[in-house]
Amino acid sequence: MDVYRILSIDGGGIKGVFPAALLATVEKTLPKPVGSYFDLIVGTSTGGIIALGLGLGFSAAELLEFYETLGPRIFKGNRLGLWFKHWGATKYSPAPLREALESRFGDRRIGEAKTRLVIPSMNIETGKVHIYKTAHHPKFEIDYPKLAVEAAMATAAAPTFFPTHHTSSNIPLVDGGVWANNPVGMAVVEGIGVLGWEKEKIRVLSIGCTSAPLDIGIRRRFNLGKIFWANKVTDIFMAGQCSASLGTAYTLVGHDSVVRIDPVVPKGRYDLDVHKEIKSLRGLGKSEGREALPKLKEMFFCAAAEPFTPYRS
Numbered sequence: 001m002d003v004y005r006i007l008s009i010d011g012g013g014i015k016g017v018f019p020a021a022l023l024a025t026v027e028k029t030l031p032k033p034v035g036s037y038f039d040l041i042v043g044t045s046t047g048g049i050i051a052l053g054l055g056l057g058f059s060a061a062e063l064l065e066f067y068e069t070l071g072p073r074i075f076k077g078n079r080l081g082l083w084f085k086h087w088g089a090t091k092y093s094p095a096p097l098r099e100a101l102e103s104r105f106g107d108r109r110i111g112e113a114k115t116r117l118v119i120p121s122m123n124i125e126t127g128k129v130h131i132y133k134t135a136h137h138p139k140f141e142i143d144y145p146k147l148a149v150e151a152a153m154a155t156a157a158a159p160t161f162f163p164t165h166h167t168s169s170n171i172p173l174v175d176g177g178v179w180a181n182n183p184v185g186m187a188v189v190e191g192i193g194v195l196g197w198e199k200e201k202i203r204v205l206s207i208g209c210t211s212a213p214l215d216i217g218i219r220r221r222f223n224l225g226k227i228f229w230a231n232k233v234t235d236i237f238m239a240g241q242c243s244a245s246l247g248t249a250y251t252l253v254g255h256d257s258v259v260r261i262d263p264v265v266p267k268g269r270y271d272l273d274v275h276k277e278i279k280s281l282r283g284l285g286k287s288e289g290r291e292a293l294p295k296l297k298e299m300f301f302c303a304a305a306e307p308f309t310p311y312r313s
Contacts, residue, residue, distance in 0.1 A: 004197045005205070005300050007038040007054075008184040010242075010262070011045030011177035012209025013158070013272025014075055014281075017067045019207040020050055021285025022261065023060035026296055032304055033059045035115055038205075039305045040136075040195070042118040042187035044176040046209065046272075048155035049101070052148045055113035055134070056105065064282065070100040072275040091161045091273070094153065101149045110134055110151060111144030111313045115305070118190050120176030120183060121154040124164060129180075130154070130173055135312040137194055144312050161273060181238055182208065184258070185248030192252060202253045203299050206246070208262025210270055210284070214239045259299060261288055 009019050027034040035041060035054030043051030053063045074096045110117065110132060119132040132151040135144040143151075150165075154173040157165040164172045180186055184206040191197045216232040249258050263284060270277050289296075 002201060003203055004039045004191060004195075004201055005037060005203050005305060006187050006191055007035075007041045007051075008182075008187040008204060008206045009041075009043040009047030009050050010183070010206075010208040011043075011047050011155075011158075011175065011181045013046055013161070014067065014071050014275050014278065015209035015270050015272055016046030016050055017064065017071070017278050017281035018209050018285040018288075019047065020060055020064040020067055021282040022207060022289040022292075023050075023054075024064045025286045025289030026293060026301065027060045029293065029297070030301055033057065034301075035060075036304045037301050038115055039308070040116040040118065040187065040191060042120075042183045042190065043155075044120050044180050044183045045156050045158060047183070047207075048119040048176065049152045051117055051119060052105070052110075052113075052152055055115045055117045056108055056148060057114050058104070062104075066100070066104055068278055068282070070096075070103070071278055074100055075273045075275050090163050094157070094162050094165070097156065097162065098149065098153060101152050105148040105152070108148050109144065110146050110148055111310065112148075113308075113310075115308055116195075118183070118187065119151045119155050120180045120186065121151075121157070121165075121173040122176060122178050123171060124174050125172050129176075130171065131176075134308075135310040136308070138311050141312065144310065158272075177238075179241070180245065182206070182242040182245040184260075185245035188249045188252045199253045202257060204249055204253065204258045205296065205300055206249070206258060206260045206262075208242075208260070209272075210265050210281075211242070211262050212265055212267040212269065215267060259292070259295065261292055263288060 023034045041051045113134050116136040117134045121130045123130045132143045133140050153165045155176045158175040
Protein backbone atom coordinates (compact mmCIF):
# COMPACT_ATOMS: atom_id res chain seq x y z
CA MET A 1 0.00 0.00 0.00
CA ASP A 2 1.31 3.42 -0.95
CA VAL A 3 1.59 5.73 2.04
CA TYR A 4 1.35 9.53 2.00
CA ARG A 5 3.40 11.22 4.70
CA ILE A 6 2.59 14.66 6.09
CA LEU A 7 4.80 16.83 8.28
CA SER A 8 3.09 19.57 10.30
CA ILE A 9 5.02 22.12 12.39
CA ASP A 10 3.48 24.54 14.90
CA GLY A 11 4.25 28.21 15.36
CA GLY A 12 6.32 29.40 18.33
CA GLY A 13 8.91 32.06 17.48
CA ILE A 14 12.43 31.23 18.64
CA LYS A 15 11.03 27.97 20.03
CA GLY A 16 11.30 26.76 16.44
CA VAL A 17 14.73 25.61 17.62
CA PHE A 18 12.97 22.61 19.16
CA PRO A 19 11.44 21.09 15.98
CA ALA A 20 14.54 22.02 13.98
CA ALA A 21 16.78 20.21 16.48
CA LEU A 22 14.46 17.20 16.64
CA LEU A 23 14.40 16.85 12.85
CA ALA A 24 18.17 17.41 12.64
CA THR A 25 18.69 14.55 15.10
CA VAL A 26 16.57 12.21 13.00
CA GLU A 27 18.23 13.46 9.82
CA LYS A 28 21.67 12.33 11.00
CA THR A 29 20.49 8.73 10.62
CA LEU A 30 19.12 9.22 7.09
CA PRO A 31 20.83 9.18 3.70
CA LYS A 32 18.82 12.18 2.45
CA PRO A 33 17.56 15.50 3.93
CA VAL A 34 14.58 14.95 6.17
CA GLY A 35 12.21 16.99 3.98
CA SER A 36 12.57 14.56 1.09
CA TYR A 37 10.68 11.88 3.04
CA PHE A 38 7.37 13.79 3.12
CA ASP A 39 4.69 14.25 0.49
CA LEU A 40 3.31 17.40 2.12
CA ILE A 41 4.82 19.84 4.60
CA VAL A 42 2.65 22.36 6.45
CA GLY A 43 3.95 24.98 8.87
CA THR A 44 2.75 28.09 10.65
CA SER A 45 4.88 31.08 11.66
CA THR A 46 8.26 29.72 12.76
CA GLY A 47 7.01 26.33 11.57
CA GLY A 48 6.28 27.95 8.22
CA ILE A 49 9.88 29.12 7.95
CA ILE A 50 11.09 25.58 8.65
CA ALA A 51 8.56 24.16 6.16
CA LEU A 52 9.72 26.53 3.43
CA GLY A 53 13.34 25.67 4.13
CA LEU A 54 12.73 21.93 4.02
CA GLY A 55 10.65 22.27 0.88
CA LEU A 56 13.42 24.20 -0.86
CA GLY A 57 15.89 21.45 -0.08
CA PHE A 58 17.65 22.78 3.01
CA SER A 59 18.64 20.21 5.60
CA ALA A 60 17.21 20.36 9.10
CA ALA A 61 20.76 20.92 10.35
CA GLU A 62 21.06 24.03 8.17
CA LEU A 63 17.76 25.37 9.52
CA LEU A 64 18.86 24.72 13.10
CA GLU A 65 22.03 26.69 12.39
CA PHE A 66 19.83 29.50 11.01
CA TYR A 67 18.02 29.79 14.37
CA GLU A 68 21.16 29.52 16.45
CA THR A 69 23.08 32.10 14.42
CA LEU A 70 20.40 34.62 13.48
CA GLY A 71 17.75 34.12 16.20
CA PRO A 72 19.38 36.52 18.67
CA ARG A 73 19.59 39.18 15.97
CA ILE A 74 15.94 38.79 14.96
CA PHE A 75 14.72 39.16 18.55
CA LYS A 76 17.06 41.93 19.55
CA GLY A 77 14.14 44.36 19.59
CA ASN A 78 13.88 48.10 19.18
CA ARG A 79 13.73 50.62 21.98
CA LEU A 80 10.42 52.12 20.95
CA GLY A 81 8.79 48.71 20.74
CA LEU A 82 10.20 47.58 24.07
CA TRP A 83 9.12 50.79 25.80
CA PHE A 84 5.58 50.62 24.45
CA LYS A 85 5.44 46.85 24.42
CA HIS A 86 2.04 45.65 23.19
CA TRP A 87 0.64 49.20 23.42
CA GLY A 88 2.10 51.89 21.19
CA ALA A 89 4.31 49.88 18.85
CA THR A 90 5.26 46.38 17.87
CA LYS A 91 7.94 44.84 20.02
CA TYR A 92 10.37 44.09 17.18
CA SER A 93 11.39 45.62 13.89
CA PRO A 94 10.78 43.31 10.90
CA ALA A 95 14.06 44.35 9.24
CA PRO A 96 16.35 41.81 11.01
CA LEU A 97 13.89 39.01 10.25
CA ARG A 98 13.74 39.93 6.57
CA GLU A 99 17.53 40.24 6.37
CA ALA A 100 17.95 36.83 8.00
CA LEU A 101 15.46 35.18 5.65
CA GLU A 102 16.99 36.81 2.58
CA SER A 103 20.44 35.61 3.66
CA ARG A 104 19.17 32.03 3.42
CA PHE A 105 16.35 31.98 0.87
CA GLY A 106 17.58 34.79 -1.38
CA ASP A 107 15.24 35.24 -4.34
CA ARG A 108 14.05 31.64 -4.43
CA ARG A 109 10.39 31.10 -5.22
CA ILE A 110 7.68 28.91 -3.73
CA GLY A 111 7.50 27.16 -7.09
CA GLU A 112 11.04 25.86 -6.62
CA ALA A 113 9.98 23.65 -3.71
CA LYS A 114 10.72 19.96 -4.05
CA THR A 115 7.78 19.08 -1.77
CA ARG A 116 4.16 20.23 -1.58
CA LEU A 117 3.88 23.17 0.83
CA VAL A 118 1.02 24.86 2.70
CA ILE A 119 1.86 28.05 4.65
CA PRO A 120 -1.02 29.88 6.42
CA SER A 121 -1.41 33.59 7.13
CA MET A 122 -4.43 35.90 7.48
CA ASN A 123 -5.69 39.00 5.65
CA ILE A 124 -6.62 41.48 8.39
CA GLU A 125 -8.50 43.74 5.99
CA THR A 126 -10.98 41.12 4.81
CA GLY A 127 -10.84 38.77 7.80
CA LYS A 128 -10.20 35.84 5.46
CA VAL A 129 -7.44 33.27 5.68
CA HIS A 130 -4.59 33.64 3.19
CA ILE A 131 -2.70 30.43 2.48
CA TYR A 132 0.43 30.16 0.37
CA LYS A 133 0.61 26.88 -1.55
CA THR A 134 2.77 25.19 -4.11
CA ALA A 135 1.05 24.36 -7.40
CA HIS A 136 0.02 20.88 -6.25
CA HIS A 137 -3.48 21.28 -7.72
CA PRO A 138 -4.58 22.63 -11.11
CA LYS A 139 -6.47 25.48 -9.42
CA PHE A 140 -3.37 26.83 -7.64
CA GLU A 141 -2.14 29.45 -10.10
CA ILE A 142 -1.13 32.43 -7.96
CA ASP A 143 1.43 31.54 -5.31
CA TYR A 144 4.13 29.54 -7.05
CA PRO A 145 6.00 32.61 -8.47
CA LYS A 146 5.98 34.35 -5.06
CA LEU A 147 9.19 34.77 -3.12
CA ALA A 148 9.69 32.32 -0.26
CA VAL A 149 10.72 35.32 1.84
CA GLU A 150 7.30 36.91 1.30
CA ALA A 151 5.46 33.83 2.54
CA ALA A 152 7.81 33.55 5.52
CA MET A 153 7.36 37.20 6.49
CA ALA A 154 3.58 36.89 6.25
CA THR A 155 3.18 33.71 8.27
CA ALA A 156 5.56 35.04 10.96
CA ALA A 157 4.02 38.52 11.38
CA ALA A 158 2.78 37.83 14.92
CA PRO A 159 0.53 40.68 16.15
CA THR A 160 2.23 42.92 18.75
CA PHE A 161 5.60 41.31 18.06
CA PHE A 162 6.02 42.20 14.37
CA PRO A 163 4.16 44.68 12.16
CA THR A 164 1.58 43.57 9.62
CA HIS A 165 3.32 42.34 6.48
CA HIS A 166 2.19 44.09 3.30
CA THR A 167 2.79 42.00 0.21
CA SER A 168 4.01 43.33 -3.13
CA SER A 169 0.29 43.57 -4.00
CA ASN A 170 -0.31 45.54 -0.78
CA ILE A 171 -2.30 42.77 0.91
CA PRO A 172 -2.04 43.18 4.72
CA LEU A 173 -1.16 39.82 6.24
CA VAL A 174 -0.48 38.64 9.78
CA ASP A 175 0.76 35.46 11.43
CA GLY A 176 -1.10 32.30 10.46
CA GLY A 177 -1.01 31.46 14.16
CA VAL A 178 -4.08 33.63 14.76
CA TRP A 179 -6.15 30.78 13.31
CA ALA A 180 -3.85 27.80 12.72
CA ASN A 181 -0.94 27.89 15.14
CA ASN A 182 -1.13 24.11 15.15
CA PRO A 183 -1.86 23.42 11.46
CA VAL A 184 -2.17 19.63 11.61
CA GLY A 185 -5.95 19.66 11.07
CA MET A 186 -5.72 21.77 7.92
CA ALA A 187 -2.80 19.60 6.77
CA VAL A 188 -4.93 16.46 6.87
CA VAL A 189 -7.84 18.29 5.20
CA GLU A 190 -5.45 19.33 2.41
CA GLY A 191 -4.37 15.74 1.94
CA ILE A 192 -7.88 14.31 1.80
CA GLY A 193 -9.96 17.17 0.42
CA VAL A 194 -7.53 18.75 -2.07
CA LEU A 195 -5.08 16.03 -3.02
CA GLY A 196 -7.62 13.22 -2.88
CA TRP A 197 -5.51 10.89 -0.76
CA GLU A 198 -7.29 7.97 0.88
CA LYS A 199 -7.39 8.54 4.63
CA GLU A 200 -6.23 4.99 5.33
CA LYS A 201 -2.97 5.74 3.50
CA ILE A 202 -2.06 8.94 5.36
CA ARG A 203 0.57 9.14 8.12
CA VAL A 204 1.10 12.42 9.98
CA LEU A 205 4.00 13.72 12.04
CA SER A 206 2.91 16.78 14.03
CA ILE A 207 5.63 18.68 15.92
CA GLY A 208 4.92 21.45 18.42
CA CYS A 209 7.32 23.99 19.92
CA THR A 210 6.70 22.89 23.53
CA SER A 211 3.58 23.76 25.50
CA ALA A 212 2.68 24.61 29.09
CA PRO A 213 -0.36 23.55 31.14
CA LEU A 214 -3.27 25.95 30.82
CA ASP A 215 -3.74 27.78 34.12
CA ILE A 216 -5.84 30.94 34.11
CA GLY A 217 -6.58 30.95 37.85
CA ILE A 218 -10.38 31.06 37.67
CA ARG A 219 -10.74 29.55 41.13
CA ARG A 220 -8.88 32.50 42.60
CA ARG A 221 -10.99 35.08 40.81
CA PHE A 222 -14.71 35.75 40.89
CA ASN A 223 -15.14 39.00 38.94
CA LEU A 224 -13.89 37.90 35.55
CA GLY A 225 -13.83 41.26 33.77
CA LYS A 226 -11.80 42.78 30.95
CA ILE A 227 -8.62 43.26 32.96
CA PHE A 228 -8.56 39.62 34.01
CA TRP A 229 -9.18 38.26 30.51
CA ALA A 230 -6.78 40.64 28.74
CA ASN A 231 -3.75 38.58 29.77
CA LYS A 232 -5.46 35.19 29.55
CA VAL A 233 -7.39 35.12 26.29
CA THR A 234 -4.37 34.32 24.09
CA ASP A 235 -3.46 31.26 26.14
CA ILE A 236 -7.05 30.03 26.02
CA PHE A 237 -7.35 30.62 22.30
CA MET A 238 -4.08 28.82 21.52
CA ALA A 239 -4.99 25.82 23.68
CA GLY A 240 -8.43 25.54 22.12
CA GLN A 241 -7.14 25.87 18.56
CA CYS A 242 -4.48 23.22 19.13
CA SER A 243 -6.97 20.80 20.65
CA ALA A 244 -9.48 21.32 17.83
CA SER A 245 -6.82 20.92 15.14
CA LEU A 246 -5.52 17.68 16.64
CA GLY A 247 -9.08 16.45 17.06
CA THR A 248 -9.73 17.07 13.37
CA ALA A 249 -6.65 15.09 12.37
CA TYR A 250 -7.44 12.21 14.74
CA THR A 251 -11.04 12.03 13.53
CA LEU A 252 -10.14 12.02 9.84
CA VAL A 253 -7.23 9.55 9.79
CA GLY A 254 -7.31 7.87 13.21
CA HIS A 255 -5.15 8.18 16.33
CA ASP A 256 -2.73 5.48 15.20
CA SER A 257 -1.85 7.43 12.05
CA VAL A 258 -0.89 10.67 13.85
CA VAL A 259 2.31 11.08 15.87
CA ARG A 260 2.28 14.23 17.99
CA ILE A 261 5.50 15.42 19.64
CA ASP A 262 5.08 18.47 21.85
CA PRO A 263 6.68 18.17 25.31
CA VAL A 264 4.90 19.89 28.18
CA VAL A 265 7.17 22.23 30.13
CA PRO A 266 6.55 24.47 33.16
CA LYS A 267 4.70 27.68 32.39
CA GLY A 268 7.15 30.46 31.54
CA ARG A 269 10.02 28.03 30.87
CA TYR A 270 10.31 29.15 27.24
CA ASP A 271 8.94 32.26 25.55
CA LEU A 272 8.67 32.75 21.82
CA ASP A 273 11.12 35.69 21.82
CA VAL A 274 13.65 34.77 24.55
CA HIS A 275 16.74 33.68 22.65
CA LYS A 276 18.86 32.94 25.73
CA GLU A 277 17.21 29.51 25.94
CA ILE A 278 18.32 28.40 22.46
CA LYS A 279 20.81 25.87 23.83
CA SER A 280 18.22 24.36 26.14
CA LEU A 281 15.65 24.10 23.34
CA ARG A 282 18.23 22.46 21.11
CA GLY A 283 19.03 19.92 23.83
CA LEU A 284 15.35 19.18 24.37
CA GLY A 285 14.81 18.70 20.65
CA LYS A 286 17.74 16.29 20.39
CA SER A 287 16.52 14.33 23.41
CA GLU A 288 12.96 14.01 22.05
CA GLY A 289 14.29 13.08 18.61
CA ARG A 290 16.49 10.36 20.07
CA GLU A 291 13.60 8.90 22.06
CA ALA A 292 11.13 8.96 19.17
CA LEU A 293 13.59 7.78 16.50
CA PRO A 294 12.59 4.07 16.32
CA LYS A 295 8.90 4.83 15.84
CA LEU A 296 9.55 7.72 13.44
CA LYS A 297 11.84 5.67 11.23
CA GLU A 298 9.26 2.91 11.04
CA MET A 299 6.37 5.22 10.12
CA PHE A 300 8.00 7.98 8.08
CA PHE A 301 11.57 7.27 7.02
CA CYS A 302 11.68 3.83 5.42
CA ALA A 303 12.07 5.37 1.96
CA ALA A 304 12.06 8.81 0.38
CA ALA A 305 8.77 10.20 -0.94
CA GLU A 306 7.86 10.01 -4.61
CA PRO A 307 9.21 13.01 -6.56
CA PHE A 308 6.83 15.99 -6.54
CA THR A 309 5.88 17.30 -9.96
CA PRO A 310 3.93 20.59 -9.67
CA TYR A 311 1.36 21.69 -12.23
CA ARG A 312 3.31 24.94 -12.59
CA SER A 313 6.87 25.88 -11.76
